Amino acid sequence: MPLVRVDIHQNPDPTFAKRIGEQIYAALRSCIDVPEHDNFQILAEHDRQHFVYDPQYLGIQRSEGVVFIQITISEGRTVEKKQLLFKTIAESLHAQLAVRLEDVFINLVEVKKENWSFGNGLAQYVT
Secondary structure: OOEEEEEEEOOOOOOHHHHHHHHHHHHHHHHHOOOOOOOEEEEEEEOHHHOOOOOOHHHOOOOOOOEEEEEEEEOOOOHHHHHHHHHHHHHHHHHHHOOOHHHEEEEEEEEOHHHOOOEOOEOOOOO
16 A cells, blocks of 8 residues: 655666665564555656755755665554655665665655555545
């Protein structure tokens, strides 16, 4: 049920965004029990003029390697599970892809289950 959007600066490695997505999916599976095959992602790369961020908002020193991650999920997870998800994503991107912890920006959007349609014009989660 999550829909993940990843936005990064253009990267010379054509597999970089996909590898970020793989780490996020693994974290979703382990931290908030996302089922197998429930993997929907939009991976986008942007040139410098179309990628705007504050390099020091809240005292966090961001670099040009900043990764924006927006995850839309059904509501209902505990604060502790969400915190674990944030930490796991940041640490795995750092360990596996050398993304600085300071450069992992995550926005979690929770929606009611009736707000999903996975195809066929149906709201599959509505009983």
